[in-house]
Amino acid sequence: MRLKATRRSDPELYGLVEEELERQQNNIEMIASESTACEELLELSGCVFMNKTTEGYPGARFQAGSQVADKMERLGIERARALYGAEHANLQPYSGSAANYGVYAAVLQPGDCVLGMRLDHGGHLTHGSPANFMSKFYRFVSYGLNAETELIDYDELESLAREHRPKLIIAGGSAYPRLIDYERIADIAHSVGGLLMVDMAHISGLVAAKVIPSPVPHADFVTSSASKTLCGPRGGLILCKAAHAKALDRGVFPGSVSSIHLNVMAAKAWLFKHAGTEAFRSTMLQVVANARALADVLGQNGFRIVSGGTDNHIVLVDLRPKKITGKVFQDALETVGITVNKNMIPSDPEKPSVTSGVRIGATAVTQRGLREPEIERIAAIMTRVAASPEDRSTLESCKEEALSLISRFPLYPEVPLA
Ligand SMILES: Cc1ncc(COP(=O)(O)O)c(C=O)c1O
Known part of the structure; x- marks a missing residue:
C-alpha cells in the first residue's frame, strides 16, 4: 500500500506489510469475522485524529482542543443513529468485546446473573465463557440450541430465565447461521425484570442493509464490532x-x-454513511446469496451443514461425514490458499483445538466480486481437499485452481501497491 515513509525508514517492517498484502491477494479469505477495508477506511484509520487525546463526550471533555473532535463524534453518532434507527449511539468502544464490557459496566453489579448462549453452541467468549475474566464478576448461565433443529432452544431459554431471573439476557453469537427471534427473547427478558442485549457483531452489516431483521426495535442494548459484515x-x-x-x-x-x-x-x-448506500446493500444481498450457494453445494457434496443452511454470511460445516477434523481440514485448505477456521459444532465431541467443524464466511470474497459461479468452484475445491487432505498432487492442483480463480478479482483494484 502507500507506505512510502515506512518503506524508507523501516524496510523490514514494510516488507512484512507487503508480504501480508500479497498473502491476502493470493488467498481466498473466508474467515467469517473478516472483511476488506476500503481505501477511505485505510486513510481515515491513519489520519491526524490519531494525534489528539480526548476523553469524555462532545461538549464535556477533559482535554482542551477538542472542538473538532466534538464535531466529528457528533457526526458519527448521528450517522449511526440514522443508519440503524436507534435512539442513542456510543462509538467509543475499542472493539466488539469492549462494547459488551461497556454494557456490563452500565447495568450490572458484581454477582448479577447474566444469561447468554453457550460458546460451543455459537455464542462468544464475552457472553459467559469461564475463560473470560467477566465470569469472575457476574454469574453467567448458558442456554443452547435444540439438539434436532440446531436452532436456539427458546423454551430452554425461557425456563432458565424463569429459574435464574437474569438481570441481562444476551442474544447473538459468533457461529450462529440463522435468524434470531429478538421479540420473543425481549419478552422473556422483560417478563423476569431483566434487559436484553443483542450482540450483532457478526451481522451488523446485513442489519444495516436491511437484508435481515434488525434487533434495534426490540433490544435495550445492541452491541457490535465494525469490522465484520459491516466491513x-x-x-x-x-x-x-x-x-x-x-x-x-x-x-x-x-x-x-x-x-x-x-x-x-x-x-x-465514514462507514455509517457508506453502509446506507445502495452499493453496500447490493453487496450484502450478494453476501447472503453466496453463503447460501456455498451451503447448498457443500451439502450436495456430502458435508453436513449445521441447521441445514444459512440465513446470513456464515456456513457452519460438520465434517464428521467426511471423517476429518476441523483442524485437518483448516490446515489442508490453508495449503491450497483457502482460509477458514476450525470451529466447534453444537455438542462437539472434539476439543476446541481440534473440533469437528469449520466456520466459513462469505463477506470478504463477496467484496472482491465473487458470485455464485465462483463460490460453486470453491465448494468443489473444498470437496476435493476434504476427500484427500494429505494427497500432495490433489493439494497442488487445488492450489493452482484456487490461485487462478482469485487472481481474476484483485483485492485493491484501484490502489497502487507502493
Ligand atoms: C458475537 C461476537 N461478539 C463480540 C466479538 C468481539 O469482537 P471484537 O473482535 O471486535 O472485539 C466477536 C468476535 O468474533 C463476536 O463474534
Missing part, C-alpha cells in the same frame, strides 16, 4: 434506547474506556 475498521459501537443512554455513556466512559481512538472513530463515521 469497517476494527472498533466497536453500542446502540440503546434513550432511557438507558446516560447509564450506557457512563458505563463506556469512565466505566470501561479512557481516551478515544479518534482516528478509528472517524473511519466509523
